[in-house]
Amino acid sequence: MPNPPDCEWLASLPLVLAGPILQRVETETVTVWVALKQSCRVMLTIYSTADRGQTIGEPLFRNSQQTVALGQSLHVVAVSAIAPAGRPLTSDALYAYDLSFHETYSLAVHTLPQGLVAADRPAINLSYFDHPLPTFALPPQDVADLRLVHGSCRKPGGEGFDALPVLDSLIADAADQPCHRPHQLLLTGDQIYADDVADPLLWVATRLGDALLGWEEQLPIGLDRLGQMIYQTPRSLPPGERSTVATDQAGLTAGLPRQPKKSNSHLFGLGEFYAAYLLGWSPACWPTLPPGRILYQEPKLIRQWDADVRKLRQFIHTLGKVQRSLANIPVYTIFDDHDVSDDWNLNRAWCLRVLGRPLGQRIVQNALLAYATFQAWGNTPEQFTAGQPGGALLAAAQDWAASAGSNVQAYGAVGRYVGMPATDAQTRQPKFVRCGQTLVLDRHPDALTWHYTIRSPCHEIILLDTRTWRGYPADQPPPAPPMLLCPEAYEQQLGQTLQPDSAASGDSILSPRLTFVVAPTNVFGLNVIDWVHEIQLRRRRVFASDVGDAWNIHSPALAQLLQYLFDRRQQVVVLSGDIHYSAAVRLTYQSGSSPPAVLVQLTASAFKNEETLTRLIHTRLKSWLLPERVRRWRGWRQPPDMVELPRKGDRATPPDWRCALEWIPRQPVCYPSFSKPNDWLPLPERRNELLRSRWYQPLLFWLSRWFQSGREVVGLNNIALVQFRAASRDRALSVVQDVYWFSPWRPIQLVYSRYEGEIKPNSAQLEPLDKAKGG
Known part of the structure; x- marks a missing residue:
């Protein structure tokens, strides 16, 4: 109690x-x-x-x-x-x-x-x-009036100011205009961070979780020398001291290699996961955080605690704006790995390592139950009615809570409905089933469906589940990169969803609606990241840099994704996050003699998790040293595959399709007229400090507006507003992504960078493929 x-x-x-x-x-x-x-x-x-x-x-x-x-x-x-x-x-x-x-x-x-x-x-x-x-x-009826906001990766203890409160300013600016206020918010992954948790946040989450549950969960830590299970409560596993248990007993990989800080305060208990959501969405449950000297004697630990407290106090300071904005815009979410744990289902090696251990199973199930009740219920309320899997899950969750965590049948029912894989009784390893040339985690047929679709007269949005329906290569070792969607999942999530629309109008610019696909992990990313993934894969250091989360690290899977999309739609906009930077790219695709099609990918990340590397690629330094160039591929249908030029294809047959990827440049920085964050952003005690910094900021070259104007990406905490307008020629539609962030040269000044490009193919980028030999 x-x-x-x-x-x-x-x-x-x-x-x-x-x-x-x-x-x-x-x-x-x-x-x-x-x-x-x-x-x-x-x-x-x-x-x-x-x-x-x-x-x-x-x-x-x-x-x-x-x-x-x-x-x-x-x-x-x-x-x-x-x-x-x-x-x-x-x-x-x-x-x-x-x-x-x-x-x-x-x-x-x-x-x-x-x-x-x-x-x-x-x-x-x-x-x-x-x-x-x-x-x-x-x-609205007309896609030109549509306003979408999206973003991902919000870590309360992360660096920089939280960008999600900017949504409050975006709504306030047009609150009385139904065609111009933001219409939908898409949270595309990592709404919470179960790993890399600041020590003070875990300190609060453990106590709040126990208080809300009314009982202390008994976590299965491991076996003693006599083979008996050892149990510990979340409170007996204090902040800053969980890394060994997380890595050795739960099998989690967040702390690998040599990164114990990322798992030192990992969420374990169900109450802690519930609390993480409450603390991320509302200021109501936050207590006054104690200074480090109350809890520690070692100076280093005191300093680290106090530094984390300062970050969290800043985060709490703007939560009222987050609470108001989330009440005034329809919110749609999908999970990514940090909602459960870093590297969640990354590859078969992770599944065997974590889901084969009692504590690993418990953590994943706790995370999925929290996601189901705090996010998925509102995404797909029809699943949570009586007689549906979600309704059965809610009943089981109540029984589990009423028994203070002792009802074994209720716990098993929770696992069944959230899709926990079956376990082999002899090996205690998770079971896999065959799906084409891949292996998929086995699950009960009554498990919840996490992917879903939303539609309006002017658009449709397909939110993909790329975590629980991965296809792990059956003929390769466990660390091999998976297909982010197995063959069955392609048909379920895309094939059955992207059907011809009877509501299409004959004179519509976009027939039938503008199609959005939310892919929590990037379909296309920076070329340098692809290089790093290839190197790390050869070295089998897949957990260090999330090798397996990028679509194009598994070229047959990417080829199949493009075929599924372009066989059914000529224009697609992908919304993505995960990668801790924002950007925009355009892919032109042509199959045989068919008219070319187009995919525009808009990335927005992170709300609050900027890092040294993302700050560097945000600047002109990235554009000078590693500029992004046009990339081109040739592809085949049976079996699906694609190769990038200048490499030649291994097949004797001519390619069935080709595509070219170009980066939409980041336009010069603009200043919005609607928001004065110096009035609400900083803590009162920091306001004068930040205002004084304006006097010496011009002396710091690397913080200047000129140096911060990189060409490709925004690498500071940000949030994106997406809108559309008709281009002046040939009735094409342009997509505009305005990415809002806080300037380093004036730290409490809100600015935005615009990415704008037509949603139409750029056939000129395919011409080098026609001239190239081979393939």
Whole structure:
């Protein structure tokens, strides 16, 4: 049970621990996710508005839903309201919503503002208007009016300012304009970091997790000399001291090679994973962080703790803006590795190493249960109704919590529904099944589906699950790079989804809709990264640099991806993250005598995880030393494969298709007119310090605006706004990605870099392939 100080802390928290987060929004349904301290029936009501959102109109429809008890003091729900038949929501209007909370064990009813209030905490305002309600707008009819925001990789203890709060400014700037405010937010991976956790964050997460659960989880650490399982609680594995257990007992690879700091405070317990989400989305659950001298005596440890606390205090300082923005825009997410652990399912070697150990299995299952209840429920609410796998998972999660972690049947059911692979009884290793020439982790047929699609009149977005449906080469050693989608997954996630659209209009520029594909790991990246991956693969140091997460490290898989896309669509926009920089590229593809097709990849990363290397490639130094050049490939259909020029193909047959990749240049830095981050960004005690730094910043050459103007990428913490406009000629559409970041030459100045390119093939880049011999 929680100790008395934790009980007092829990009692001081507001009813609403995190949220509300607006999630899946369609013309007929609206889903809102919220985490509460008490069991409630939550009522969601959708309203019309007038006066450009200033006035709340009549209630349009409502629905209520009971929360799910994930712990004694943690109750979560994604409540969906359905519009009456024949009265759908429209794309040219602003809507508002309200929540009310009806306590299960009393007659008390709380309004949304009441649920957000706590005695010793500042008031939370979720509205951009004079009224207190959050608002939203549906995607428009015309793709030229569509506004998407995307980003990835948000580590609370990472370097630099958090870029996600910039979303609040983007919404505020056009909150009263349904066709111009951002319509959807796509979080493309690493919403939390289970590895590389700052020690103070784990210190809070462990205590908060235990307090919310109301019990301490018994983690299976390993076997003693007599072959009996040893159990320890999360609190008995303190911050900064988990690396050995994470690496040797759980088999995790985050600390390899010689990087123990990245696993020193790895999340283990279910309560810790729940807490990581709450702490990343809301300021409500954060206590005052103690100074290092209270916990340590060694000066080095004190300094490191205090440095981490300063980063976290800055992160907490802007969480109110994050909470407001997530309440006012439909949010869609998909996981990547850090939501579970670095290198999650990277290759078959990782699966055998981690999923063959009790602690490794427990950590992965805890992470997936937290992802399912905190993210996937709102992404695909239809899966979490009664009689569906998600509904069964919620029931099992409640049983597991009610038993204080002792109900073996409930634990097994959780594993079944989140897709944990079956284990061989003799070897204790995870089971694989054959899928073409690859091996895929075995799972129960009732497991949740993580990939999904969202559609509007002007666009469709396919969010890929490239983590749990990997195809590991059956004829190669375990460290070999996998197909990020096995053959069966290509058909499930792309083949069945990219069907002809009966809603296509004959005069549409883009027929039928503009197709987006969210690929959490980059389809195309910097050439130097490909070189590093090839070198590390030959040295079998695959965990050091994520060899296996890049699509083009496995050329047959990349070839098959391109074929699946271009056999069904002529224009595709890929949204990606993962790589800790932002960029834009355009691929022109032609198969036989067919008209050429085009793929534009827009990358946005990281919200908060800039590093020394990304700061370097952000500058002109990268453009001088390692400029990106046009790359060209020839490809074959059966079996799928592709080779890059100037290398010649190994086949005697002529290629079936060819493609060329070019980088869309980063335009000169611009200053937005809508935001003054010096008013809200820095901690009060740091504001004067940062303002004073303006006097000497011009003397630091490497921080100057000129040197920071690299050609290809933005390597500082950033967030991207994507919009479209019709080009002046031949009715082609241009895509514009504005990447917002904080300038080094004026540290509290928000700037943006623009990437703009037409969504049409550049056939001129294919001409060298026609002239080249061989293949």
